[in-house]
Amino acid sequence: xxxxxxxxxAKALEAGELSAVELTTTHLDAIAAxxxxxxxxxxxDRDGALxxxxxxxxxxxxxxxxxxxxxxxxxxxxxxVTEGLPTTAASKLLEGYLPPYDATVVAKLRDAGAVxxxxxxxxxxxxxxxxxxxxxxxxxxxxxTSRVPGGSSGGSAAAVAAGLGLASIGTDTGGSIRxxxxxxxxxxxxxxxxxxxxxxxxxxxxxxDCPGPFTRTVEDAAILMAAIAGRDxxxxxxxxDAPSSVPVLDDVRPLAGKVIGVPDEFFGEGLDPRVDQLVxxxxxxxxxxxxTLKPISLPLTKYGIAVYYIVMPAEVSSNLxxxxxxxxxxxxxxxxxxxxxxxxxxxxxxxxxxKRRIMMGTYVLSSGYYDAYYRRAMxxxxxxxDEVRDTxxxxxxxxxxxxxxxxxxxxxxxxxxLQMYLSDVYTVTANLTGNPAISIPCGFVAEDGHxxxxxxxxxxxxxxxxxxxxxxxxxxxxxDWHTKExx
Amino acid sequence: xxxxxxxxxxxxxxxxxxxxxxxRLPGEITxxxxxxxxxEEVDVEGVEPTGQVLGLSNxxxxxxPRGDSLETLRERRSALLAMAPxxxxxxxxxxxxxxxRGDE
Numbered sequence: 275x276x277x278x279x280x281x282x283x284a285k286a287l288e289a290g291e292l293s294a295v296e297l298t299t300t301h302l303d304a305i306a307a308x309x310x311x312x313x314x315x316x317x318x319d320r321d322g323a324l325x326x327x328x329x330x331x332x333x334x335x336x337x338x339x340x341x342x343x344x345x346x347x348x349x350x351x352x353x354x355v356t357e358g359l360p361t362t363a364a365s366k367l368l369e370g371y372l373p374p375y376d377a378t379v380v381a382k383l384r385d386a387g388a389v390x391x392x393x394x395x396x397x398x399x400x401x402x403x404x405x406x407x408x409x410x411x412x413x414x415x416x417x418x419t420s421r422v423p424g425g426s427s428g429g430s431a432a433a434v435a436a437g438l439g440l441a442s443i444g445t446d447t448g449g450s451i452r453x454x455x456x457x458x459x460x461x462x463x464x465x466x467x468x469x470x471x472x473x474x475x476x477x478x479x480x481x482x483d484c485p486g487p488f489t490r491t492v493e494d495a496a497i498l499m500a501a502i503a504g505r506d507x508x509x510x511x512x513x514x515d516a517p518s519s520v521p522v523l524d525d526v527r528p529l530a531g532k533v534i535g536v537p538d539e540f541f542g543e544g545l546d547p548r549v550d551q552l553v554x555x556x557x558x559x560x561x562x563x564x565x566t567l568k569p570i571s572l573p574l575t576k577y578g579i580a581v582y583y584i585v586m587p588a589e590v591s592s593n594l595x596x597x598x599x600x601x602x603x604x605x606x607x608x609x610x611x612x613x614x615x616x617x618x619x620x621x622x623x624x625x626x627x628x629k630r631r632i633m634m635g636t637y638v639l640s641s642g643y644y645d646a647y648y649r650r651a652m653x654x655x656x657x658x659x660d661e662v663r664d665t666x667x668x669x670x671x672x673x674x675x676x677x678x679x680x681x682x683x684x685x686x687x688x689x690x691x692l693q694m695y696l697s698d699v700y701t702v703t704a705n706l707t708g709n710p711a712i713s714i715p716c717g718f719v720a721e722d723g724h725x726x727x728x729x730x731x732x733x734x735x736x737x738x739x740x741x742x743x744x745x746x747x748x749x750x751x752x753x754d755w756h757t758k759e760x761x
Numbered sequence: 762x763x764x765x766x767x768x769x770x771x772x773x774x775x776x777x778x779x780x781x782x783x784x785r786l787p788g789e790i791t792x793x794x795x796x797x798x799x800x801e802e803v804d805v806e807g808v809e810p811t812g813q814v815l816g817l818s819n820x821x822x823x824x825x826p827r828g829d830s831l832e833t834l835r836e837r838r839s840a841l842l843a844m845a846p847x848x849x850x851x852x853x854x855x856x857x858x859x860x861x862r863g864d865e
Contacts, residue, residue, distance in 0.1 A: 652810030708814030
């Protein structure tokens with residue numbers, strides 16, 4: 275019986291019950307068998323993974339095993355550069371691009387001995403909530419393949435849910451780790467902004483982007499965080515080092531004395547009543563663990579999506595300006611002037627959503643509109659940050675549903691861009707304010723003969739990542755939603 | 762947003778849009794702008810705009826060369842140029858003439 279978590283695999287490797295090569299081979303075989311139907315992976319590095327696994331085994335034999343991640347097979351979202359492995363941001367523009375360097379997060383994983391299985395699918399440029407914007411086809415939700423796995427890190431989520439790798443590293447700019455985690459019954463953590471280096475991310479929105487882990491358990495997320503977090507001189511917005519370890523729960527009521535704020539605004543119109551019920555049930559578990567629930571109000575969160583869809587496209591339009599057909603990526607073959615190299619390359623290489631966001635961003639930053647849109651959005655962002663910081667003066671955590679509904683069907687939200695944007699309504703706040711936030715499985719909704727996962731979101735105070743992980747771990751000690759697997 | 766607004770934005774963003782896109786985008790962008798326009802409701806009098814959450818500014822390293830050897834620098838340059846989509850010559854990227862008819 276192959277281990278299903280990093281923690282279990284680490285024990286098995288240490289006990290000599292299986293080798294890293296056997297473990298990696300099991301996952302590569304699973305990918306070969308199942309990924310055709312799921313399209314979670316854009317690129318599988320069979321040779322590289324087996325070589326890394328072999329070296330991990332040699333280290334172990336020599337008594338030089340590197341820790342819990344040594345020999346553990348994981349995947350990486352394709353907006354994160356991996357030296358020598360194709361990195362496309364799920365876009366046609368970067369088809370064939372081989373990065374000459376590793377992102378810091380990848381370098382740290384390799385240093386820890388992790389085996390990189392390959393690169394996972396996502397919405398192109400991380401623009402989206404379903405993987406329907408991928409230039410290489412969407413990924414399917416393993417719980418119901420007629421439904422989306424969420425996005426933008428949908429490939430990572432689908433891979434972990436289906437057992438294709440023990441974990442994955444995704445990115446979260448408006449909810450792109452937490453929302454797919456909720457829709458696929460996996461654990462997805464967005465650390466405090468700046469906790470994990472952005473160096474080597476194909477930048478989406480630089481004041482919002484956060485790399486983070488997808489795992490089956492919070493314990494595994496903490497193991498990954500210990501390896502990937504930390505100050506990086508190559509990232510100008512990197513936080514100073516903070517101790518990062520796997521939380522230990524040593525008492526029966528680990529949340530005794532803790533206050534969990536339950537914000538009205540996240541339980542109102544638009545929330546599926548079945549999701550509402552499951553999240554309320556989860557909050558009762560937290561009461562059993564000793565927490566006090568406190569109704570709170572966060573009135574400015576209703577402007578979260580509006581702020582996000584001004585600030586984020588503005589930053590996107592700036593970050594995507596480098597894709598001009600000159601230094602990397604494809605170049606338009608039919609260009610006859612330099613301007614045409616830019617305009618045709620970008621027109622041919624970018625998909626619809628990327629163009630939409632670039633145009634929005636260009637508009638809100640342009641002279642005459644900057645004050646009304648971008649400057650105002652930055653001011654509302656300031657007010658929202660203050661509102662959330664103040665709230666943590668009275669609560670230790672904020673609990674909400676992660677998404678308003680379970681996984682939706684392909685094509686359901688593609689007619690109206692706004693409809694798709696609104697699926698991030700509960701997640702964007704933590705990106706705008708920088709707070710750490712996790713989504714953990716809290717139950718299932720039955721629909722069309724399938725069980726569809728639902729996620730609970732816990733938000734912590736800025737830099738309080740350890741306590742968020744601890745609180746989430748306590749829930750997983752009391753419940754077993756996170757152990758369920760799709761058929 | 763009208764078609765000519767979208768055309769102007771496309772020029773600024775160096776994006777050559779198709780007829781189909783030029784027909785669709787004015788309505789879509791207008792819809793998004795209408796939604797985000799609700800920020801008008803918020804009283805932002807005297808509020809300092811913020812672009813980032815950590816309060817950092819001017820994060821710089823000391824102005825010292827890293828001491829890489831010439832060989833390392835050459836290897837790195839080759840690795841970077843290897844990914845250029847079109848020709849390179851003597852370590853330079855080849856592009857169409859900058860001053861040319863057809864440019865604004």
